Amino acid sequence: MSAGSADFSREDQQFMALAIELAKKGRFTCTPNPAVGCVLVKEGRIVGQGYHAKAGEGHAEVMAMRQAGEQAKGATAYVTLEPCSHYGRTPPCAKGLIEAGVSKVIAAMQDPNPQVAGRGLRMLNEAGVETAVGLLEQEAEQLNRGFLKRMRTGFPYVQLKMAMSIDGRTAMANGESQWITGELARQDVQQYRAMASAILSTSKTVMTDDAALTVRWQQLSEQIKADYPEQKLRQPLRIILDSQHKIQPTGRLFATESPIWLISSQERAMQNFPDFCQQQMIAESPYFFTDLFNFLGRQQINSVWVEAGATLAGKLLEAELVDELIVYIAPKLLGDQARGLCHLPQLQHLADVPLWQLAETQQIGEDIKLVYRKPNL
Amino acid sequence: MSAGSADFSREDQQFMALAIELAKKGRFTCTPNPAVGCVLVKEGRIVGQGYHAKAGEGHAEVMAMRQAGEQAKGATAYVTLEPCSHYGRTPPCAKGLIEAGVSKVIAAMQDPNPQVAGRGLRMLNEAGVETAVGLLEQEAEQLNRGFLKRMRTGFPYVQLKMAMSIDGRTAMANGESQWITGELARQDVQQYRAMASAILSTSKTVMTDDAALTVRWQQLSEQIKADYPEQKLRQPLRIILDSQHKIQPTGRLFATESPIWLISSQERAMQNFPDFCQQQMIAESPYFFTDLFNFLGRQQINSVWVEAGATLAGKLLEAELVDELIVYIAPKLLGDQARGLCHLPQLQHLADVPLWQLAETQQIGEDIKLVYRKPNL
Numbered sequence: 175m176s177a178g179s180a181d182f183s184r185e186d187q188q189f190m191a192l193a194i195e196l197a198k199k200g201r202f203t204c205t206p207n208p209a210v211g212c213v214l215v216k217e218g219r220i221v222g223q224g225y226h227a228k229a230g231e232g233h234a235e236v237m238a239m240r241q242a243g244e245q246a247k248g249a250t251a252y253v254t255l256e257p258c259s260h261y262g263r264t265p266p267c268a269k270g271l272i273e274a275g276v277s278k279v280i281a282a283m284q285d286p287n288p289q290v291a292g293r294g295l296r297m298l299n300e301a302g303v304e305t306a307v308g309l310l311e312q313e314a315e316q317l318n319r320g321f322l323k324r325m326r327t328g329f330p331y332v333q334l335k336m337a338m339s340i341d342g343r344t345a346m347a348n349g350e351s352q353w354i355t356g357e358l359a360r361q362d363v364q365q366y367r368a369m370a371s372a373i374l375s376t377s378k379t380v381m382t383d384d385a386a387l388t389v390r391w392q393q394l395s396e397q398i399k400a401d402y403p404e405q406k407l408r409q410p411l412r413i414i415l416d417s418q419h420k421i422q423p424t425g426r427l428f429a430t431e432s433p434i435w436l437i438s439s440q441e442r443a444m445q446n447f448p449d450f451c452q453q454q455m456i457a458e459s460p461y462f463f464t465d466l467f468n469f470l471g472r473q474q475i476n477s478v479w480v481e482a483g484a485t486l487a488g489k490l491l492e493a494e495l496v497d498e499l500i501v502y503i504a505p506k507l508l509g510d511q512a513r514g515l516c517h518l519p520q521l522q523h524l525a526d527v528p529l530w531q532l533a534e535t536q537q538i539g540e541d542i543k544l545v546y547r548k549p550n551l
Numbered sequence: 552m553s554a555g556s557a558d559f560s561r562e563d564q565q566f567m568a569l570a571i572e573l574a575k576k577g578r579f580t581c582t583p584n585p586a587v588g589c590v591l592v593k594e595g596r597i598v599g600q601g602y603h604a605k606a607g608e609g610h611a612e613v614m615a616m617r618q619a620g621e622q623a624k625g626a627t628a629y630v631t632l633e634p635c636s637h638y639g640r641t642p643p644c645a646k647g648l649i650e651a652g653v654s655k656v657i658a659a660m661q662d663p664n665p666q667v668a669g670r671g672l673r674m675l676n677e678a679g680v681e682t683a684v685g686l687l688e689q690e691a692e693q694l695n696r697g698f699l700k701r702m703r704t705g706f707p708y709v710q711l712k713m714a715m716s717i718d719g720r721t722a723m724a725n726g727e728s729q730w731i732t733g734e735l736a737r738q739d740v741q742q743y744r745a746m747a748s749a750i751l752s753t754s755k756t757v758m759t760d761d762a763a764l765t766v767r768w769q770q771l772s773e774q775i776k777a778d779y780p781e782q783k784l785r786q787p788l789r790i791i792l793d794s795q796h797k798i799q800p801t802g803r804l805f806a807t808e809s810p811i812w813l814i815s816s817q818e819r820a821m822q823n824f825p826d827f828c829q830q831q832m833i834a835e836s837p838y839f840f841t842d843l844f845n846f847l848g849r850q851q852i853n854s855v856w857v858e859a860g861a862t863l864a865g866k867l868l869e870a871e872l873v874d875e876l877i878v879y880i881a882p883k884l885l886g887d888q889a890r891g892l893c894h895l896p897q898l899q900h901l902a903d904v905p906l907w908q909l910a911e912t913q914q915i916g917e918d919i920k921l922v923y924r925k926p927n928l
Contacts, residue, residue, distance in 0.1 A: 315882065339924065341715070341892040342719020348903060350900060511894075517886060520724050527885060528883070529882050532919055542909055542921065544880070
């Protein structure tokens with residue numbers, strides 16, 4: 175039922191790589207579902223392809239089978255994630271593949287969703303469909319960091335955005351900070367926002383910058399725009415920490431009609447706020463942030479993109495809730511009187527400082543982007 | 552006499568690229584002279600090659616002609632720098648090329664040395680030797696950033712080394728700092744030290760770290776070691792700022808018998824110091840650092856590699872004396888209580904902050920190196 179990469183042919187790899195490219199087309203809209211792509215191949219020829227665009231709409235396998243029609247019979251299906259085995263908003267894909275007469279299913283990886291977790295492949299096997307798993311597994315894993323982490327741990331995948339000078343400063347001593355990085359870096363941020371299930375910030379940041387925290391479609395790259403037309407634009411949920419109920423329903427945050435959650439430990443009057451703005455209460459406790467992300471996971475939020483100041487950054491890092499650092503470095507030095515990147519408690523020894531793993535570097539205009547991940551994720 | 556790149560053939564480019572590779576072999580030992588390479592080609596065949604290894608020893612052209620012997624007659628010489636026209640420790644190379652009967656000289660660039668500055672090419676022209684200049688000029692410029700800057704401005708080329716955490720911190724709040732970056736990054740530093748005419752630091756840094764500030768041949772890369780045998784190892788001049796005469800002739804700095812200059816504005820008793828350690832006085836003034844580097848330029852120091860703390864870094868940056876930042880970033884966050892990278896005066900507006908230009912990025916073990924240069928250098 176499972177197989178090592180060595181057992182796959184070069185053709186298998188090419189078809190799975192195509193399935194992964196297809197899956198990517200859904201990554202801006204599929205949350206809370208995973209991005210999945212599927213290619214159906216019969217006698218070396220592609221007879222159907224599809225991807226999952228949106229919860230409630232057809233799964234990748236269904237889209238591919240629809241295209242293949244009668245030709246699905248005897249075909250091999252390349253799927254980036256194990257076909258589902260449970261009745262959700264749509265019937266199980268494993269059942270659909272069996273009924274269509276597909277003779278072999280190659281999945282890039284098993285689905286860690288407890289409702290699937292090998293059952294999809296077993297259902298296929300028991301119906302006499304040959305299966306294999308593990309082709310381009312790493313690439314498939316990267317497609318769905320958020321969904322996979324939530325399925326495995328209950329917590330969303332957390333990306334912390336940082337924009338700083340070479341010497342790690344986010345603002346002048348007097349607080350002047352906007353546009354520390356260049357325009358292209360800010361466009362790059364739009365792409366991360368567009369992929370996130372939710373954007374997290376604080377009332378302080380929102381009020382200081384009059385931040386909208388929306389995806390501005392115009393600022394996405396031309397390549398993304400081609401796959402992701404403006405009328406399909408999904409705005410991520412905006413989550414604002416506002417423990418002291420300071421935020422008022424004015425400013426650019428409220429100019430876009432799209433869900434906002436205000437987080438605090440106390441109930442507040444909401445009559446002045448628009449309908450798309452709700453409060454969510456998380457009890458005060460030393461584990462406030464762990465409780466918050468646990469709550470977000472239960473709300474099916476796969477990934478959280480954090481844009482905030484040094485205090486929130488430090489608290490999330492201290493609670494070990496951050497999976498990825500996205501660091502934009504502007505080619506400037508601001509000096510040690512300027513504002514720091516993250517507030518952390520004092521450690522006594524360098525040896526106690528956790529190590530990150532440099533995963534990506536990319537020059538973006540005059541700036542550079544460094545992406546760090548928790549080791550072994 | 553001069554020509555655009557378009558006038559050079561593909562073969563010309565290949566021979567000049569070889570001359571540049573040859574020049575590099577001299578870059579650890581040639582100071583205060585420039586690194587120069589030369590290839591002699593006759594009828595499409597290389598008849599001689601050479602490079603300049605050390606002041607007082609043969610220039611690149613002489614080495615190549617020695618190898619070519621009679622075959623230099625009628626050959627084309629590819630030289631990375633305009634042949635010299637003046638009697639120094641060796642007779643002028645332009646004269647040598649004429650006497651050997653070379654028929655054409657292609658130089659990557661003119662020599663800005665006021666004693667040459669086009670006279671070498673003119674001397675050749677007047678003797679009926681065809682000349683051209685400007686082939687792979689940028690690459691040739693990079694070979695000798697130090698020499699060229701000193702010839703053009705009187706000041707050495709200054710490289711400031713910085714080793715920091717992702718958030719721009721150099722040490723824990725308690726001062727613990729050694730080995731913030733990994734071993735491979737520290738080996739990379741050895742290569743820069745080996746190329747520098749001088750290493751600049753402060754008595755504070757030397758005493759805190761018990762620094763030797765020497766090149767440790769064993770730590771150079773295998774590739775460099777192959778071209779640069781241990782018995783040829785040149786130790787750069789060590790320049791220590793010690794305004795308050797705090798340094799004592801103990802510790803690792805004095806364990807290597809190689810020149811040390813102690814810089815202050817006041818004369819001090821030197822009888823306890825070894826002979827290889829001298830004092831140099833620079834008067835106190837608001838232009839102390841400008842005066843210091845001007846003095847170093849007059850002492851034929853082409854390039855200075857700075858390893859010091861946030862105070863000296865800040866002062867050099869403020870005086871606009873730094874040409875290049877070499878920034879090693881360790882994959883750690885130390886938080887805003889840890890020590891900053893450089894102490895700078897407060898500016899009021901981000902728009903007033905000078906921009907650097909990202910010139911190189913390289914992953915080195917777990918760390919990343921970013922090299923920034925002053926724009927338009």
